[in-house]
Amino acid sequence: MVERTPIFNAICQIVLFIGLLTVLLPFVIVIVAATHDIRAVNTVPMSMVPGSELFTNLHEAWVRADLGRKLLNSFLFAGTVAAGKVLLSSMAAFAIVYFRFPGRMLMFWLIFITLMLPLEVRIVPTYAVAANALAPFQAILNITGITWLIQTVSGLQVKLEWGLLNSYTGLILPLVATATGTFLYRQFYLTVPDELAEAAKMDGSGPVRFFVDILFPLSKPNMIALFTIMFVWSWNQYLWPMLITTDPNFGIAVTQLKHLIPSEFGLPDWNVAMAGTLIIMAPPLIVVILMQRWFVRGLISTEK
Amino acid sequence: MSSIAIKGVKKAYAKNAVVHGVDLEIATGEFIVILGPSGCGKSTLLRMIAGLEDISGGEIWIDGKLVNKMEPRARGCAMVFQNYALYPHMTVAENIGYALKVAGVPKAERMKRVAATAKVVGLEAFLDRRPAALSGGQRQRVAMGRAIVREPKVFLFDEPLSNLDAKLRVAMRAEIRRLHRRLGATSVFVTHDQTEAMTLGDRLVVMNGGRIEQVGTPAEVYNRPATRFVANFVGSPSMNLMEGSIDRHGVFVYDEQRRIPLPGAIDARLVGHKVTLGVRAEAARLVAAGTPGSLPATVDFIEELGAGRVVHTDFDGLSFAVALSDPAAFETGDTVGVMIDPADVHLFSAESGARINALAQLPPVPVAS
Amino acid sequence: MSSIAIKGVKKAYAKNAVVHGVDLEIATGEFIVILGPSGCGKSTLLRMIAGLEDISGGEIWIDGKLVNKMEPRARGCAMVFQNYALYPHMTVAENIGYALKVAGVPKAERMKRVAATAKVVGLEAFLDRRPAALSGGQRQRVAMGRAIVREPKVFLFDEPLSNLDAKLRVAMRAEIRRLHRRLGATSVFVTHDQTEAMTLGDRLVVMNGGRIEQVGTPAEVYNRPATRFVANFVGSPSMNLMEGSIDRHGVFVYDEQRRIPLPGAIDARLVGHKVTLGVRAEAARLVAAGTPGSLPATVDFIEELGAGRVVHTDFDGLSFAVALSDPAAFETGDTVGVMIDPADVHLFSAESGARINALAQLPPVPVAS
Amino acid sequence: DKTKIDFWFGNSGDIAKRVQEQCERFNASQADYEVVCTSQGTYDASLQNTIAAFRAGQQPTIAQVSDAGTLDIMLSGAYYPANKLMTDMGYTVDWKDYFSGIASYYATSKGEMYSFPFNSSTALLYWNKDAFAKIGKDHAPATWEEAAADFKALKAAGYACPLGFNISRDEVWQLGEQFMAVHGEPVATKKNGYEGLDAELTFNKGKWVQFVKDLKGWYDNGEAAIKSKETGQTFVEAFANGDCQVILTSVGDHGNIGRTAKEGMNWDVAMLPVYEGTQRKSSFVGGASLWVLTGKSDAEYKGAAAFFDFIAKPEEALTWSTVTGYIPVRNSGFEYLNEQGFYGKAPYKGRELAISSLTASPADDAAPHGIRLGGLLQIRQEISNGLQAIFIKNEDVQASLDTAADRGNQILRKFEQTYSGKTLP
Amino acid sequence: MEKRATFSSTTIGLLFAAPMLVLIFVFFYWPSGQALYWAFTLEQPWGGGNTWVGLQNFRQLLMDPYYWGAISRSMVFGLGATSIAMGVALLLALFTDREMRGHKAYRSIFIWPYAIAAPALGLAFRFILAPEAGFLSLINQIWPGLWNPALDGTDAMIAVIVAFSWKYIGYNFIFFLSALQSIPRSLIEAAAMDGSGPMRRMWDIQLPLLTPTLFFLLVINITESFQDSFGIVDIMTQGGPARATELMVYKIYFDGFKGLDYSGAAAQSIILMGLVVLLTIVQFRFVERRVHYK
Numbered sequence A: 001m002v003e004r005t006p007i008f009n010a011i012c013q014i015v016l017f018i019g020l021l022t023v024l025l026p027f028v029i030v031i032v033a034a035t036h037d038i039r040a041v042n043t044v045p046m047s048m049v050p051g052s053e054l055f056t057n058l059h060e061a062w063v064r065a066d067l068g069r070k071l072l073n074s075f076l077f078a079g080t081v082a083a084g085k086v087l088l089s090s091m092a093a094f095a096i097v098y099f100r101f102p103g104r105m106l107m108f109w110l111i112f113i114t115l116m117l118p119l120e121v122r123i124v125p126t127y128a129v130a131a132n133a134l135a136p137f138q139a140i141l142n143i144t145g146i147t148w149l150i151q152t153v154s155g156l157q158v159k160l161e162w163g164l165l166n167s168y169t170g171l172i173l174p175l176v177a178t179a180t181g182t183f184l185y186r187q188f189y190l191t192v193p194d195e196l197a198e199a200a201k202m203d204g205s206g207p208v209r210f211f212v213d214i215l216f217p218l219s220k221p222n223m224i225a226l227f228t229i230m231f232v233w234s235w236n237q238y239l240w241p242m243l244i245t246t247d248p249n250f251g252i253a254v255t256q257l258k259h260l261i262p263s264e265f266g267l268p269d270w271n272v273a274m275a276g277t278l279i280i281m282a283p284p285l286i287v288v289i290l291m292q293r294w295f296v297r298g299l300i301s302t303e304k
Numbered sequence B, C: 001m002s003s004i005a006i007k008g009v010k011k012a013y014a015k016n017a018v019v020h021g022v023d024l025e026i027a028t029g030e031f032i033v034i035l036g037p038s039g040c041g042k043s044t045l046l047r048m049i050a051g052l053e054d055i056s057g058g059e060i061w062i063d064g065k066l067v068n069k070m071e072p073r074a075r076g077c078a079m080v081f082q083n084y085a086l087y088p089h090m091t092v093a094e095n096i097g098y099a100l101k102v103a104g105v106p107k108a109e110r111m112k113r114v115a116a117t118a119k120v121v122g123l124e125a126f127l128d129r130r131p132a133a134l135s136g137g138q139r140q141r142v143a144m145g146r147a148i149v150r151e152p153k154v155f156l157f158d159e160p161l162s163n164l165d166a167k168l169r170v171a172m173r174a175e176i177r178r179l180h181r182r183l184g185a186t187s188v189f190v191t192h193d194q195t196e197a198m199t200l201g202d203r204l205v206v207m208n209g210g211r212i213e214q215v216g217t218p219a220e221v222y223n224r225p226a227t228r229f230v231a232n233f234v235g236s237p238s239m240n241l242m243e244g245s246i247d248r249h250g251v252f253v254y255d256e257q258r259r260i261p262l263p264g265a266i267d268a269r270l271v272g273h274k275v276t277l278g279v280r281a282e283a284a285r286l287v288a289a290g291t292p293g294s295l296p297a298t299v300d301f302i303e304e305l306g307a308g309r310v311v312h313t314d315f316d317g318l319s320f321a322v323a324l325s326d327p328a329a330f331e332t333g334d335t336v337g338v339m340i341d342p343a344d345v346h347l348f349s350a351e352s353g354a355r356i357n358a359l360a361q362l363p364p365v366p367v368a369s
Numbered sequence D: 001d002k003t004k005i006d007f008w009f010g011n012s013g014d015i016a017k018r019v020q021e022q023c024e025r026f027n028a029s030q031a032d033y034e035v036v037c038t039s040q041g042t043y044d045a046s047l048q049n050t051i052a053a054f055r056a057g058q059q060p061t062i063a064q065v066s067d068a069g070t071l072d073i074m075l076s077g078a079y080y081p082a083n084k085l086m087t088d089m090g091y092t093v094d095w096k097d098y099f100s101g102i103a104s105y106y107a108t109s110k111g112e113m114y115s116f117p118f119n120s121s122t123a124l125l126y127w128n129k130d131a132f133a134k135i136g137k138d139h140a141p142a143t144w145e146e147a148a149a150d151f152k153a154l155k156a157a158g159y160a161c162p163l164g165f166n167i168s169r170d171e172v173w174q175l176g177e178q179f180m181a182v183h184g185e186p187v188a189t190k191k192n193g194y195e196g197l198d199a200e201l202t203f204n205k206g207k208w209v210q211f212v213k214d215l216k217g218w219y220d221n222g223e224a225a226i227k228s229k230e231t232g233q234t235f236v237e238a239f240a241n242g243d244c245q246v247i248l249t250s251v252g253d254h255g256n257i258g259r260t261a262k263e264g265m266n267w268d269v270a271m272l273p274v275y276e277g278t279q280r281k282s283s284f285v286g287g288a289s290l291w292v293l294t295g296k297s298d299a300e301y302k303g304a305a306a307f308f309d310f311i312a313k314p315e316e317a318l319t320w321s322t323v324t325g326y327i328p329v330r331n332s333g334f335e336y337l338n339e340q341g342f343y344g345k346a347p348y349k350g351r352e353l354a355i356s357s358l359t360a361s362p363a364d365d366a367a368p369h370g371i372r373l374g375g376l377l378q379i380r381q382e383i384s385n386g387l388q389a390i391f392i393k394n395e396d397v398q399a400s401l402d403t404a405a406d407r408g409n410q411i412l413r414k415f416e417q418t419y420s421g422k423t424l425p
Numbered sequence E: 001m002e003k004r005a006t007f008s009s010t011t012i013g014l015l016f017a018a019p020m021l022v023l024i025f026v027f028f029y030w031p032s033g034q035a036l037y038w039a040f041t042l043e044q045p046w047g048g049g050n051t052w053v054g055l056q057n058f059r060q061l062l063m064d065p066y067y068w069g070a071i072s073r074s075m076v077f078g079l080g081a082t083s084i085a086m087g088v089a090l091l092l093a094l095f096t097d098r099e100m101r102g103h104k105a106y107r108s109i110f111i112w113p114y115a116i117a118a119p120a121l122g123l124a125f126r127f128i129l130a131p132e133a134g135f136l137s138l139i140n141q142i143w144p145g146l147w148n149p150a151l152d153g154t155d156a157m158i159a160v161i162v163a164f165s166w167k168y169i170g171y172n173f174i175f176f177l178s179a180l181q182s183i184p185r186s187l188i189e190a191a192a193m194d195g196s197g198p199m200r201r202m203w204d205i206q207l208p209l210l211t212p213t214l215f216f217l218l219v220i221n222i223t224e225s226f227q228d229s230f231g232i233v234d235i236m237t238q239g240g241p242a243r244a245t246e247l248m249v250y251k252i253y254f255d256g257f258k259g260l261d262y263s264g265a266a267a268q269s270i271i272l273m274g275l276v277v278l279l280t281i282v283q284f285r286f287v288e289r290r291v292h293y294k
């Protein structure tokens, strides 16, 4: 547009630049701190001139927090959670948007409400369920008397058991069970032209084929956007993984931060802590940077 | 035998009736165009034939089978949508072949049929492209191809040309026409563009407000519109319509200055009744002001059409269009005389809008001032 | 004095030139229509006038002021967008009054002017509605109202009718015409629909590929197209065009069977050169096959238009349309003769596409077979 | 194949590394068992995770529980008492060998040890000799009156932080519980809870109120400063850095401070001061002990017993004390360290004061050698909140401590109600 | 909102929803139900049993002024963090959308904060905001004692709000920018033709058209302010000083998980859940009623 607004432009540029500094500052501090030795990092105030210990610190953090294995676990964990969410959310949203059956709205609300109560709050009972994911069904059988019935009839004691502690499944499943994805997918499906479903019907395809052949592939940008958001979100999960994985073989990277944070009883080697932080925060950052283009596009089509 | 029979079909959305009992028989191989203004229920009717919409009342028969409860895929119809509804993530070949794939046609056979279809619609060179990389006309052809490939008994078109630009619309019209001649399948084509309707249809079905106003060949509909609505809707510029009444002398009275004699003897029962008189723009002539038998008017503006022109005149606020093929000898603001041949007059009941038939068929009578 | 002067204006998007030096003078109060196919740069030119697009080269003057560097709001232009660009969160009244509000017009005065404008565009009853609750035609009117209320020196229209249905498009066309007569503001109207262009413009500007092909009144453009492109683009059905060459006898040779004598003496330099010959559908006549001076053809199909019909004939694969106002005496498949009056022939250089002027002006010469 | 047993502990950082080393030494020392040691980050986390895992039937064999969590597990019935375990597995342990203070913190009223003391500590006063030299002193303050004078002098000598302290939940034990211990004052009635779940908190009634007032006075005069993670530097770091001249902290930090102290800085430790005219009593043991949980196999219990046997060896005590700062938990270990001349060597000198502090009371002293209150962690939080109200919001000392005691009592009552019908073992 | 083209098979529809429904039943509703039960009992932490106490837990909570303090602090935090995170993100998105020099760089970098884990973030901010060692220590050198989140409750609240906001600026920014980019360009141009300058256009056109996004983000930000605040508070302040940053979720976690008072925590969870559901329903009503222009 032929618009000359030099003053306003300057204000914008300044605001954006301050924004940029604000956003980058923490990154810079983490990076600089990761280059210092233990003494320099504890000097008050810390020097912003990078030191020369970056690789030593990175190496030390890598070894100390066993990051090789933990990063691998994190990728597996975050990737599966994100993929699971994408798949289940798209299916649930499909049911909500494309079918008319009684209780459909109730279902939507049942799913939607899960957005609102953080895991932190119901962590203990959730943990108990994770110890035996079939416990609810067992309880239902017990309460309804079916267990008793089976036992009296066949003499068999019904005992459903599926422990998920210290397993990838246990790490992953409870985090898949939330609503954000369903919500986003629903928004997207509502923007898909009706004619597409009708064309598919005319072409002879039923709901399953329509979902598999048309809807799912169509939602690729949304899939990428959701996957990115969820990957980042899962990667950064802290409390649940910390709780559910006591076996270091299943540990993930972020919870390793606590092994890097200097405790009151240890050396204040913030340089190593920050080097570890750097390594641990890099993958989601890289994912966001790589996916950025698709990401914004995916959200545009969901929003409107 | 008729290919499609529609018997008293009704449609209501949650008590809101939008199609009020439509009856229509379509012969095998016929090209039927459903014409009507936006919201009149054209698409709804078409979609009920396709099976995309439940039928609230009446019956639809296709090829002798009652299809009311049949799934879309079982009815043997193919549909071309207004926005084409192409699958954006599939190539042209995949789009065309999708119905075959769903039907489980083996790949080799499928590819053969897709190739054959692509040839018919002239898309051989584009089979690997995605819809996004095609022009409007090409997309339209893919939609056609998708319909053709299934060799359906019936083609259904829902305004398939309305997203194209003017020039392309004319070209695609010709193409659809040619295709129909070649394949000979029964076709139902919905549009609100009367030129499209006129040029395409073997028969037109003019709808309004959920009802059929007239069914007939394009010439019938144009020359003998069954209702005032049809008269107004079909033809460009629209037929000039005037409200008035018939006096004892068999003269149409618009106001004291403007009286138009009507041809033939007037049914006595019509005298004094309110009627609408219609004259097509090309049926009227412009003459010098004051010419006997002419009605006085002023030239409002002139539309140049290249091959002709339309002079919009003004009868004290009522506008009246006259089409001329010769260059106009008048300018905006001139006073002129409008000459109407009683033989070209259409009369409609002001009350019901129905054509009053007797009149136009009688021999012309000299004009009295 | 000219209201808008465009001097050698160019536009390039990142080295990709889309407007290549356009010159145009628009008189105060004139209604100019820019016509051209999609992508030819019409909107770009309009937007440069509006100030929505930077100008890469040349100058634009409005009312005697160089506006190249002027902000859109300072230029005194109002614009009607193709999709209307109504503010969806504002009522009709707020939409219309927004420009006044921005200009700081006090509320009472603003409401008065909005009411007056609403009356002009016939929206008094809808002032409190949001755009979403309006029909297409009503939205279009709001867009017009928004432009009118500011009493601009110049109106710019970017295909404002293309989203309307056929019937409404015709009606809105007349309304715009009337409005222009009433307000008398300079107007620039962009379209790719030639009927719209013909009926609306005082003068047409036909563009193609970022260049102006012709500027002239609708009649001039229709009757004396300056280039083959214009000949083909303007008129419906399109002008019939044939490639051939001119032989020494002053005869256009298409192939051995089909030779068309040309009127008048032929410039010797043209002999043997490739030319394009054009004949409008309504300039040709159909006669019985074998009529002397006629060219043999078969009837391909007939388009019924109500007020007339177009017979599409086939010259061994080359299609040729003939417009008839009387009912056709032929049927599809019949062999007929096409009669061309040399006086109605247009000739264009096959190389440059430019009109070869000398010919058509000469008096007609009897046809030799 | 080796029997694997899980051991969850709460230490992190350097100490966690030392625990791992100990585990490795055990694994290398024999072929039958493999102990898998996992740090849960903090003492709290170790307890919480253990409980969660126990509820889920996935508990480790051995769990470390800090001093403050002792009663929470003692009433659970979820453990295999240490003494019974050792007997059942065929080990004879001389339970009398444990320092009595340590033993009584973890034993029942009948003196049965239900858990194994592991990393034991107590609070000491750390002082900067260089700074004290500047004010002409060569010894640490033995009384709070003396300390008050020293703080004033240090302040006058230009030191910004004569006393560094913190009042977070994890750092009130040395200021409160240990103060009351060495002054022989009760934290709660019923012998600090040893005699019943219906104990009531009394810390708001004795000398401690005066101490808090004094501390507040020093703080207001700039003679004492709060140092925490939140201010950018913990008081331990501040001491090591030479920024604070006196701190009270666990002997467990002795090793750490030694490693991180500013180069050339001279520092030493002393027992916690007492008010003049008070007879010094034993301080309480800090740190944590190891509990064995129920629901495991015999083989696992054998492994656990073997592990306990291993870490009780005097050589292990030596290594452990050397690398951390924690004290040996048994007389025999202490003697062994003495024989090795450990307490004479430069970096370790002074750590023997922890033992002296823990054993300061006469042997026949009737005062309880620990605290046995349910929800002690929450009570510490209430104390911390009370202190924060005093130090940060300048609220009245007595009123704030009364509130803290009140809320603490509510916790105790809820605990009592939760375990209604149960009695202390 | 409703689809015209739907499928009629209820069974298939339910099958599609089933995996999600089973998961939320097992991992959400069942545990939440358990919490609900605990709220009316005194549950022994080691699972040894419980006693029914009716409404006692709720009564105690509602009579505890500190609990009310946590509620009001949560509100302050939620509103403060949400308005900063959304306000700043909106401003940055509006300015970035103007596509001035460097906008591509801004567009990518402003998204970065979202990628950072709350604990890592808490660490970095603890470092930055520490009154003596951090970068704000400069402020204290000029005005001693002005900034001290360790000892000043207000400063501490500001610190956690800033840290949380910083992270959510990135998240909000993406959504705002996408929403801005889907506003038809012609609307902005029409406003420019109507004489409206860039700032005025933001206010008159872009902002009103962003309202659906604004409300969507409001829901997300507030719910996230409950969740993600946990990691930040835990690492930065642990609820201190003097309870100044003790938020509802933190208190639930602390009382229940650290303090082993499962029942008290369960009762708090129930109250919190009620509150959030209420908040969301109010917001939804508002969204449905006022925000849709189509």
Ligand SMILES: Nc1ncnc2c1ncn2[C@@H]1O[C@H](COP(=O)(O)OP(=O)(O)OP(=O)(O)O)[C@@H](O)[C@H]1O
Pocket: B013, B018, B036, B037, B038, B039, B040, B041, B042, B043, B044, B045, B192, E004
């Ligand atoms: N799903 C629906 N629910 C309620 N009313 C509907 C629905 N679909 C269509 N209608 C109404 O039914 C009437 C007929 O709609 P229909 O789509 O058949 O019109 P149309 O003739 O195809 O118009 P157009 O030319 O605009 O496509 C309209 O008034 C429309 O508002």
Ligand SMILES: Nc1ncnc2c1ncn2[C@@H]1O[C@H](COP(=O)(O)OP(=O)(O)OP(=O)(O)O)[C@@H](O)[C@H]1O
Pocket: C013, C016, C018, C036, C037, C038, C039, C040, C041, C042, C043, C044, C045, C192
């Ligand atoms: N922002 C842009 N960047 C690059 N190229 C552009 C841009 N805008 C338009 N163009 C190109 O400039 C050419 C002219 O575009 P313009 O919009 O003026 O066409 P038009 O004549 O208005 O077409 P239509 O009838 O389809 O609106 C097109 O080839 C188009 O692709």
Ligand SMILES: O=P(O)(O)OC[C@H](O)CO
Pocket: D066, D067, D068, D119, D120, D121, D122, D173, D250, D251, D252, D285, D286, D287, D288
């Ligand atoms: O620092 P520690 O390990 O001695 O333990 C300190 C306290 O006793 C913990 O409650």
Ligand SMILES: [Mg+2]
Pocket: B042, B043, B044, B158
């Ligand atoms: Mg329709």
Ligand SMILES: [Mg+2]
Pocket: C042, C043, C044, C158
């Ligand atoms: Mg354009």
